[in-house]
Amino acid sequence: xxxxxxxxxxxxxxxxxxxxxxxxxxxxxxxxxxxxxxxxxxxxxxxxxxxxxxxxxxxxxxxxxxxxxxxxxxxxxxxxxxxxxxxxxxxxxxxxxxxxxxxxxxxxxxxxxxxxxxxxxxxxxxxxxxxxxxxxxxxxxxxxxxxxxxxxxxxxxxxxxxxxxxxxxxxxxxxxxxxxxxxxxxxxxxxxxxxxxxxxxxxxxxxxxxxxxxxxxxxxxxxxxxxxxxxxxxxxxxxxxxxxxxxxxxxxxxxxxxxxxxxxxxxxxxxxxxxxxxxxxxxxxxxxxxxxxxxxxxxxxxxxxxxxxxxxxxxxxxxxxxxxxxxxxxxxxxxxxxxxxxxxxxxxxxxxxxxxxxxxxxxxxxxxxxxxxxxxxxxxxxxxxxxxxxxxxxxxxxxxxxxxxxxxxxxxxxxxxxxxxxxxxxxxx
Numbered sequence: 001x002x003x004x005x006x007x008x009x010x011x012x013x014x015x016x017x018x019x020x021x022x023x024x025x026x027x028x029x030x031x032x033x034x035x036x037x038x039x040x041x042x043x044x045x046x047x048x049x050x051x052x053x054x055x056x057x058x059x060x061x062x063x064x065x066x067x068x069x070x071x072x073x074x075x076x077x078x079x080x081x082x083x084x085x086x087x088x089x090x091x092x093x094x095x096x097x098x099x100x101x102x103x104x105x106x107x108x109x110x111x112x113x114x115x116x117x118x119x120x121x122x123x124x125x126x127x128x129x130x131x132x133x134x135x136x137x138x139x140x141x142x143x144x145x146x147x148x149x150x151x152x153x154x155x156x157x158x159x160x161x162x163x164x165x166x167x168x169x170x171x172x173x174x175x176x177x178x179x180x181x182x183x184x185x186x187x188x189x190x191x192x193x194x195x196x197x198x199x200x201x202x203x204x205x206x207x208x209x210x211x212x213x214x215x216x217x218x219x220x221x222x223x224x225x226x227x228x229x230x231x232x233x234x235x236x237x238x239x240x241x242x243x244x245x246x247x248x249x250x251x252x253x254x255x256x257x258x259x260x261x262x263x264x265x266x267x268x269x270x271x272x273x274x275x276x277x278x279x280x281x282x283x284x285x286x287x288x289x290x291x292x293x294x295x296x297x298x299x300x301x302x303x304x305x306x307x308x309x310x311x312x313x314x315x316x317x318x319x320x321x322x323x324x325x326x327x328x329x330x331x332x333x334x335x336x337x338x339x340x341x342x343x344x345x346x347x348x349x350x351x352x353x354x355x356x357x358x359x360x361x362x363x364x365x366x367x368x369x370x371x372x373x374x375x376x377x378x379x380x381x382x383x384x385x386x387x388x389x390x391x392x393x394x395x396x397x398x399x400x401x402x403x404x405x406x407x408x409x410x411x412x413x414x415x416x417x418x419x420x421x422x423x424x425x426x427x428x429x
Contacts, residue, residue, distance in 0.1 A: 018270045021205035022212055025274075029216025046217055050210040057207025060200055061271075061280040066153045068193045068283050070165045072301035075190050077169025078183045086166060092410065093303050096403045097311045103245050104313035105346045108237050108320025109339055117229040117325045156279065162305055190297075197283045208274040215386060227384050230325045234388050237317050238395045246402045254405040256293075256419060264292040265401050272397040276390045278308040281397050289401050294415030295408040303407050307400030314392020318385075319346045319367050326368065326377035338371045345371075 032041055077086060146152040146160035153161060172179040172186075247258035268288045272281040282305055289300045323342050327334050334342075345367050365375045408414040 017205040018208055018267045021209040022270055022274065025209040025212030026216055028209075029213045029218075032213070032217040041217075046214055050214045050217075053210035054207060054214060057203065057210065058275050058277065058280055060203070060207075061275065061283060062156070062277075064193060064196060064200070064283045065279055066156060066161060067189075068197070068286065069301070069305040070153070070161055071186055071189045071193060072286065072297060073162060073165035073305065074169040074172065074186045075183075076298035076301035077166055078173050078179070078186065086170070089299065089302060089407065089411070090306075093306055093403065093407055094310070096406060097307060097399075100245060100249070100399055100403065101311065101313050101316050101346070102343060104241050105316040105320045105343050107241055107245070108234075108317040109324060109342060111237050111240070112233055112321040112324035115229070115233050116328055117233045117321065162302075162309070193283075194287065197287050200283070204271065208270060211274040215390070227381065230321065230381060231384050231388065233325075234318055234321045235391060237321065238314055238391055241313060241317060242395050242398060246399055249406060250402055254402075254409040254414065256405060256409075256414075256416075258402075260419070261293060261401065261405065262398070264288065265398055268401070269394040269397055273390045273394040276386070276393050278311075278393055278396050278400070281393070282308050285397055285400055289404050292418070293401060293405055294418035295404045296413045296415070299408050299411065299413060300404050303404040304400050307396075307403060311396055311399050311403065313399050314395040316346045317395075318388060318392055319364050322364055322378075322381055323367060323371055323373065325381065326373050327371075329377060330374060332373060334371065334373075342367055342371050 032046070035041065143157075143160065144163050146157070146164050149160070149164045152164065172182045175182075242262075243258075250256055250258040250261055265288060268281065268284045271284045272278065275281060285308070286297075286300050286304045289295045289304060290297050295303075320342065324334070364378060368375050368377065405414060
């Protein structure tokens with residue numbers, strides 16, 4: 001068996017294990033939810049073994065995020081033929097992410113308005129939700145430049161880390177021959193970090209099983225039933241955005257089969273689903289985009305971390321549907337101006353949204369205020385938000401990969417030999 005066939009078998013085996021772990025976790029969670037409450041299940045399994053395993057798995061992923069993003073981005077900037085390309089690459093990537101987010105929120109508002117998921121809703125409202133203030137746009141722009149890069153790395157502030165890594169990469173690349181040693185150092189460090197990602201893959205199915213089991217054992221499908229209209233509307237629009245918006249973009253601009261991309265991204269999306277965190281999924285997403293889709297590392301090291309920070313299409317869809325749902329639940333009519341304000345606010349709010357679980361509820365409060373709707377309505381949807389958060393994170397990660405492919409294609413650097421499973425070494429630049 002040659003190396004290519006061994007690699008394909010390894011990928012298939014990992015995909016199968018992750019899918020198996022996800023469905024086994026779902027079945028186990030529902031079973032544990034159905035049995036009578038007892039100390040062993042609650043204390044030793046759910047809040048013991050499964051909690052520890054799941055938390056350690058996520059912590060392991062997060063451990064690699066900051067060093068991997070920093071080192072990969074420095075390598076990417078050093079690998080660019082011309083430092084001037086950074087501005088063009090960044091502007092192109094940012095524009096694509098903002099466009100897809102605008103499409104996502106528009107789709108959500110349009111379809112939700114037709115379905116009317118909140119019409120006739122009469123469940124009691126939980127008034128205990130106190131929203132945090134979303135950052136102002138001016139604050140987001142000012143905070144792009146880190147005053148203390150070490151603190152930014154410790155706090156996991158991805159935009160600041162990205163800016164600092166770009167500046168370091170520019171500094172190294174402008175040194176010419178004197179910067180060659182540093183370039184080789186970061187290149188070797190990048191290989192070490194990717195090897196750690198490979199090692200972590202071995203434990204991935206166990207982490208996925210523990211996370212999924214605990215979520216469904218704690219909530220189960222019973223939590224969905226009172227809000228089934230809202231829940232299914234969000235899920236449906238997420239699927240429309242994935243199979244229509246992203247697929248069309250891949251077909252037209254990247255000239256690749258979106259179903260092939262979906263197949264290659266399936267394990268990564270499973271990771272994203274189980275962790276509900278775009279940031280925690282960065283190492284897996286970057287590895288998949290480079291090694292399976294043929295995006296050069298110099299591009300993926302920029303587009304993937306940036307996407308995990310600002311590409312929140314799934315969150316934008318949730319915010320659009322939630323806006324219509326809450327308006328219907330309160331019997332408040334939303335006019336055209338309010339709809340436009342929701343589109344504008346949700347798109348800009350995505351830039352300041354961290355890629356961590358549950359943060360969409362914070363920016364939803366900002367969107368509701370702009371639309372003149374009661375923020376207390378968020379209490380209506382909190383019960384099912386965790387499950388929806390997992391689904392929309394998977395869509396966000398696929399969007400990161402799609403934009404990465406399109407950007408690579410527009411730069412004439414998408415390696416079709418890797419995409420077609422005939423790998424060369426050209427993706428490592």
